[in-house]
Every structure is written in C-alpha cells, then in structure tokens.
Amino acid sequence: MFNFRTSLGQAEFQNPVFTASGCAGSGKELSQFFDLTELGAIVTKSIMLKPRSGRATPRMAETPSGMLNSIGLQGPGIDLFLEKDIPWLREQGATIVVSIAGESVEDYAVLARKMRAVSGISALEVNISCPNVENRGQVFACHPATARAAIEAVRRNIGGELPIIAKLTPDVTNIVEIAEEVVAAGADGLALINTVLGMVIDTNTMRPKLAGKTGGLSGPAIRPVAVRAIYQVHQALPHVKILGMGGVASGRDAFELILAGASAVSVGTATFGNPTAVIKIKEELQEQLISHGFDSLREAVGYAHRRDTNEGEL
Amino acid sequence: MFNFRTSLGQAEFQNPVFTASGCAGSGKELSQFFDLTELGAIVTKSIMLKPRSGRATPRMAETPSGMLNSIGLQGPGIDLFLEKDIPWLREQGATIVVSIAGESVEDYAVLARKMRAVSGISALEVNISCPNVENRGQVFACHPATARAAIEAVRRNIGGELPIIAKLTPDVTNIVEIAEEVVAAGADGLALINTVLGMVIDTNTMRPKLAGKTGGLSGPAIRPVAVRAIYQVHQALPHVKILGMGGVASGRDAFELILAGASAVSVGTATFGNPTAVIKIKEELQEQLISHGFDSLREAVGYAHRRDTNEGEL
C-alpha cells in the first residue's frame, strides 16, 4: 500500500497537498466543488489582529503564466475568525493550518496567545513575508533580525505543541540565512515561497495597474524560483520540514517541489484557474510517485539531492 | 517628426531597442535576419579576461513563459574578442555596447584598461551579476561593497568618456541600495535586470535539469519583476538613466518598461523565439508611443510616475 502521509513538525497529515494561504477563501467557497476532508490541510488566509479592509482595487493583474495580487490581507480579524470560520471548518472535519500575520512583533505575540487555546488546529503558519504591506523595508522576512523577532514572539507565546511554520519571501539576497535564523528562533518548519514582488503598468492608462502599485507575483511563472529556494534551504537544513508552494498546477509540479525537498505542497493560484485543482494535483501526484516506484511520499522528499555514483558532479 | 533618439550617460542612440547581452551571439548570426544598423545598439555577450568553456550541458530548460539558462559565460576572452568580433561589428556600422564580466575586482580593472583604447564603442555594460571567486562565489551585485568595488575598478581604469552601465541582479533584498552604491561608485547608468535565480527538476531523471543545477530565469515570466525594479530605482534615482530588460517580447512590453523609467530596453529571450523580435519590438514601440501622443521617446520615460491631480494617491 502506497503511503501518502506526511508531517510538518509534530503535525501529521493524511496527504501532502494543501491549499495555499489566501487562495481558498474561508473554505466554504471550495466546499461547493469538493469535500474539504480530501485536502491534506486547508491553510487559512493570513489573519491579523483587527478587521482589515485590505487594499483598494484594482488588486490584480494577470501576467504571463502568473498574476499579481495586492489584497493587503483583507480579513475579519482574529476574534471573528476564531468565532466563525474555525468552528465551521472543524465541523466539516477539515485538517486546519491557521496562517497569522502581524504588523509588529507584539502583534505576532498576541496572535500566538490567542491561538494557544484553540483546539482542532494542526499547525500555525506564520506569514512574516507579505510583500504587500506599505513599507517594503518592513517586511519581517527580509531581514534576519526582524524575521527572528517575529518567530521568537510566536514561539514564546504559543505554548504547547502546535508546530510553527515560518513562511518566507524569496525577495532576499540569501534565503538560507533567513531560514537558519527562523529555525534558530524556534520554527518547526518553513513555508517556501511567498509571492515575488512585481509590478504591471497598464499601457492604456500609463500607470501601475494595481492601486497599491506593486503586488505579489504568483503562479507557474515563479515555480523555478520556488524550486530553487526549496532546494537551497533543504540542502542547508535537511532536517527542517518544508511546506513548498509557488506555481504548482499539476501533479508533476508538486512532484518537482517534493524532489527539491518539500514534505508537502500548497496550491494557490492554480485554484483560481480551476476550483478543483488541488484535488486533481493530489491524484496526479500520487500517480507520479507510484509510477516512479516510490512506496511512500517520504522517500521522494528531497530525492533530487541524492548522490549518484555514476554521476560524479552531483 | 517623432524623435526616437535616446541616451545613456553621454552616449546617444538612434533608437532605444537593443539586444540583450548574451542573446545576440557575435552579431553575425542575427545579421542573416536583419541589418544590424537597425538596432539601437547591439550589446555583446559578457566577455571575460580569458577564453572560457562555460558550463556543461544541459544548459537550458524551458519554463512557463520563460526559460532557465546556465551558459556560464562561454566566450573567447577579451583579446580575441577585440581582435575579431569588434572589428566585424564596426564594419557593419553597428552601434556597439560591450559587456564585460570579471571574477575578481582586478579582472574588472584589467578589462576596463583593455577597453579604454578601443574605438567605435558607445558604452560599456558592466555585468556584476556574476560570481566573485574571491568571495565564496558570491555575486558582486548581491552586496553593496562588492558591487561598489567592481564599478570603482572600472571607473578608475576606463578613463575618457565611455559611459559605464552597471548591470544588476534582481536577486537582492533591496535593489535600490545596490543601485545607489554603484552610482556613487561612478556608474553613469544602470542595466536592470539580469536573470532571476531559479531551478527546474526533471521529474523523469528526478535531478536538476541543468548540469549547473541552478540557472537564470528570463523571458516574459520575469517581466513584472523587471518593471518593479526599474520603477523602484527610477523613483529613487530619477536622474540616472536605465537600460531596462526582462521579458520584453512586444512593443507593448518595451513601452511598459519605458513608462516605468527605462530610457532604452534590451531584448533577450524573445530573440530565441523569433530572430526578428528586436525589429518587430522597435516598430511596435514606435507605434505605441505615437498612438499615445508622444512626440519623442524621452517624454515617455518614467511617465507612469507622474502625479495626477485627480488621482490623489498616485
């Protein structure tokens, strides 16, 4: 029997295909198209302390094999979220990973404290890398010190056994350095990658297309960047579990990220093009793994790093 | 009469559409398809001090709306290049921008000295997005200090009036910081952007597809990253001329980079899909500019940055 199970930190998942934060609504919207229990996990939209309107529109622009978004973390705030969305997801029997995002180290601390009492959650994804916040300089994941501070705040306040997955941006000179820092600060796993900072100028209006000017690039266009980041980090930190994401649109793509070193993958933009993408990808991934002779997902994780006697330089 | 002329530093060009370094061979190959005098300039493949075999194959992988390459700067070395390629290009009447690349600060100094006596060159593009062998293979353009050192070495040794265009990598936390540094070090202009570091894993062999494992991502997939980088740098340094590149495949795309702040654009990957892409793009760009009511290219440079009274937040 093929074993599709995986783990991130202490958390176990029946299969390795998750939704990506911010790309699955509250779960309700997708449940029209499939049963949420089919997912490895649903990763919720990054939730902040307070309700948030998000950015002005236009918030999106299609790009070659990708898209830009600048949602600006629109959401109901942690209290309403815990009151409404989480109970509903629990009722569905969904495996839940909650994503949190803060504007200050203190925010992360408070969010973590609010999460510690919540049951039925498998892991906490800590988004320290949203490129849509107004001051790019303040993206936590861009600098080792701020990345560390955010994760330490969560670690100190979360208590118990909820695994912490730190979500990093690829928009840095050295992603391995940031990864090492957040792992040292207490992250149990890493989510790689968030969107890549980009811009589209509307050549009709001759202005940036997005009201927020810059936005996050996602979709197949960035998959090579995701694979590279996952590969580099897995090589440097082979024992740290990685939740991979970035342009996964098929089982082949999911397999690629797993070979690079991801223990699970999240599907974001592909869901916009196809509501059942996650399910299709899950099925295709299982086929790929089996057809390559793997008995379990785990054997395939990071397999592209293996040394081979007849290929000297690898 | 529409004025298509542009300038980078003291260098003047009859039109703003150039080939991208490493994407036009020696010029001979493209001259089968069009007259090289039609180009704003031909930017030559980055040349190093010594002959160089480049990397092993496979050196390329197609990706969604893009490609990875890891040529590894194959080339004949500066002496043969000056002896053979440059005279031929001069004979054709081509406008020439020479790209140089070094492995050490000293390399850049020597390359600049070799270039100072050469006539018929319009500008020098200094590719500092390559690995520094003296510093653990870290890319010069990744750190302010090494970026500065390389450009200073060129500035000190080039003498005369040959404009220096520093070519930067987008793979940094803060490209504006690097831009400011190289301008302070004496760069007359900036070339933005070089390729984005990526990787493709071949899911059949389950190994990195490229022999060099990682490669540079180019093509339309990265255009939003190029536009963002150009926009950010033009905003911070409005008086520094930018040679823009990254995913330009149509006149619309060239126009987008110009609106963001580029005074000229280079076309790379698009030439691989279509040998006459540069000419098509030049013609389409001129149409775009005219149909938007511009009398000259110069007026359009950075036009997306304008303030508009009825759009408060811009």
Next chain:
Amino acid sequence: MTGINKSATQVWAEIISNKKVGAYHHIVFSVGEIASSAKPGNFVAIAVGGESSSMVLRRAFAIYRTFDRGASGGLLEIVVAPHGAGSTWLTNQNAGFKVDLIAPLGTAFGIPTEPVRALLVGGGYGSAPLFGLSEVLKNRGCRVDMVLGASTAMKIYAPLDGKRSVSSLTVTTEDGTTGITGKVTDVLPGIIAANEIDIIYSCGPMGMLEAINNISAELGIMHQCAIEEAMACGIGVCMTCVLPIKGEDGQVRMLRSCIDGPVVDGESVIWNSKRSIPEGTWGAN
C-alpha cells in the same frame, strides 16, 4: 452572503455555434443541467488559451440566455467582445471545440413579487443579460422598457427575438450611427417620467452604472446593476474583485463582486471609490 454558488458546476462545454454579430460574437455552449439552474444576472467563468496557455485566469461572461432542452441537454449563450488575448482567443474557437466552463456564478437580478414597471438599461455587450431578465419580468406581468447605448451602432447588441419581449426599445449611440445621438443617461429621465418607472436594472461599464445611479438616486427609484470588476477566481476565494458596499447596518465593507455580486443594489455601492478605500470602511486603517 447569498449562499455560496450553490449550483455552480464545472463542465467541458462544447461550442454549438459561434457567430459574429456586429462587434461581438454570440457563442452557444452545450452545458447540460447548468441551463436549468442559471438565472438572469448570473455569469460563467471560462478557461482561455488552451492547454499550454500563458493565461492562468478564467474570463467571466454574463449569461445572455439559457435553454433547457431536456434529454438533449441545456444550452447556454454568451456575447463576447473580442478585447484582449483571452476574449479574442474565445471568439476564435469554432463549433465542436470544448471549453472548461463553470456556471452559474454570482447573484441574479432580484425579481419583484408585484407587477412593476421596469426599465432595463444596457451599455455595449451589457445588454446581453437583460433580454433573459425581460422575459422573466414579462412573465411576472411587469411592463418592460429598454434603453441600450454604445459608442457606435456596431456595439449595440439587440437581437430581434430579444426585442420582442420589451414594450419599448430606445437606442443611443455616441456617434449617432444608429438611434439617438448621445448617452443612455441623456434619455433616461424622459423615459422614466413617461413610463412611470418603478425599478431600473442596468448592466454595462462602471461609469455608466454610476451615472444611472445618480439619476435613480435623485428620483428615488430602485436600481439594481450588474457590475464588472477584475476577477481572478470568480468563485470567491481570491478577494481581488471587491468593491465598497454599504450593508443594511450602514457599515461599508469590501465585498466580493463575484459572490455578493455581480448584481448589487445601486444605492449600496460607494461609487467612484476606485483606487482608494472609502473612509469608514470596515477594517480601513
């Protein structure tokens, strides 16, 4: 929230016919049971560009009308303006080609329980969903008048059989190539007064909807409009398609036009807020 796309279904829909009509393409799909669940105002989301497409997002199109053909399966029709790469690709596909289509999506026009006097106003291809609506209204005993406007005659979409269901049809074009020279809003006040209009239904460019809303607000007439915001997913999961809408509690929230719209009450919309968040919006900071 109106119950999230309860009957939305994803199908491979075969193109039955694709005909150029003026500036548009009228495309008919075989969609099976979807035909019976779609209501006027709903839209479809279609994947574009084929297998190796560089376009990762679906395109939304208002449903022009549907036919429930029983055993032989239902038909669904749309009217497409070839604009950019996605819509142009779609208009180039021939009968027999199958597209990946999701429908019905979004809210529908609210149908009054009483027989009222309704004015339907369409701009460009925005007329498409109004013909199905007029059928429904007529069957409920409403009087239906219609105003269609566009920049030029080729962009007026008004098929013969559609016209039959309305009591009067007024056409305006900005260049005067057909009908009255001017905009729909030039003729609205007169028609509203003459026909004692109770409710306006509209569909078209945002600027037109706003202008209509100014008139309806001034006259105190109900106004339902089908808005068109850039949508990445069409099914409520991406939050790109939002616009500021005032709820019954008076609170403005950024609501999704794909789930809480495209049909919304004109007076609930905070118009002309493009590129900024109106002050006082829930969560604005």
Next chain:
Amino acid sequence: MTGINKSATQVWAEIISNKKVGAYHHIVFSVGEIASSAKPGNFVAIAVGGESSSMVLRRAFAIYRTFDRGASGGLLEIVVAPHGAGSTWLTNQNAGFKVDLIAPLGTAFGIPTEPVRALLVGGGYGSAPLFGLSEVLKNRGCRVDMVLGASTAMKIYAPLDGKRSVSSLTVTTEDGTTGITGKVTDVLPGIIAANEIDIIYSCGPMGMLEAINNISAELGIMHQCAIEEAMACGIGVCMTCVLPIKGEDGQVRMLRSCIDGPVVDGESVIWNSKRSIPEGTWGAN
C-alpha cells in the same frame, strides 16, 4: 563555422497535411523557396503553442524531405513524435493552420564526391532525414544500405517510397514486434562487413550515435551523425546547444550543435561528456 545559416528564412508556413503514421505524425508544410535551399541534415525551427503560448522557445525538427514545386511553391515535410507539450501541440494542428517556421538551419550531411558504399542508420524518427540523403547519394552513384531501429514496430518510420531508394533495409526492434530483435548496433558489424561500407550516416538518440561511433571508430570507417541537443534558439545566438568537439587542430571546444551541427563527424565528438566539461576543453578552468 559553416557560414551562418546563409539561406535561413522565416515564413508563415501553412500545414498542407498532417497524418498519423505509426507513433508519429507526418506533416507537410507549404514553405515557398525554402524547399529549394534545404539539404539533407538541415532542420527547421517551429514556434509552438499559438498566440498566447506559455512556451517561449521554438522546437527543432529534422527535415524529412522537400519538394520544389516551382510556381506553386515548395513543400517541406517533417516527422514528429508527440512527446511533451510543444510537439503534441504541433501534431494537433490541422491542414490550413499556419505556423511560424524558420529553415533551413544547421549543417547538412557531407556528400562524397566519389561513388562510395554508404550505410544509413536511423533510430526512431531519426530515420526521417536519411531518406532524402539516400536519394542524393544514389544520384551520385553510391550504393546505399539502411538500418532502422526502435523500441517497437510503431516507432519505425520507413515509408514505402523511402525504401525504394535503398539497396537493402534492415529493421531492428527491441521488443521484436518487427524485424530483428535487438538494437541497430547488433546488426551493424555484419552489414558493414558484407557490404564493404565506406561511410556511415546516422541520426537518432545520442546513446545510439555513440554506440555506432564506437563501431565505426574501431573499424576505421567515416561516420557522420546528426546530433540532438536541447536548443533554445536554433540560430546560434544563445549558446545552450553546445557540445565538446575536437577541431582539426586537436583542440576541444564547446561548439554549437545548431550551427556547427546538427551533422558532425562522429570521431570529432567527445562522447559521454554530458553534465561535465571534458578536461582540456578550450577555456575550461
């Protein structure tokens, strides 16, 4: 360097026919004057995926044969194995569709000035360019024998009219579904000896070419082979398609297979160097 693609031309080439033959598609294009300038061994580069394609690179295909039809324009034929997205897209296009095609590209097989005894060896679709070559050789008075191999019968491409131009045709398949069970290299030594072969021309997978070269080198027979390296541009500007080749001066250089190839002397190739630069290569460090 063989003069850089002197007659290469870019055209919109209409598909005249597209037929499935075994595992392959035989596709005929109308190409005008290109037909008269192409030589056996040259290849074409075709843009794939249509207008909004996510595939930015052309695909290379060996020219199977050309017909110069005078006033009505020339024809060019290729044999395509549907493999990944690009080739599959191409095999799905029907007659009447136009593709963006550049040809002729690359080097051609060298034709001996004397009437010699030639053996042509093809693997899979690698047989395609050999039929045109055999015509030319025959017209020069050469004796031509042919060996075609593949994993299975469906992958042997050997059209009837092609067979006519050869004195003998031997077929091998690994699964024994047709011809002799085994690889081409199993039968080569016997055929070479029996027919007193002077020169081998080959086209097929790199592994096969290398194996053939081992035999030709041992027997001291000339060997020209058409290699297939991943190409980004096909016209010599990208340097992705290189492989280590020994020049007449004994120096190994990384040469472009699209310009200095695809046809190269088997003995000049440094075989089995994939994923590394052979020591002593010019510029290796």
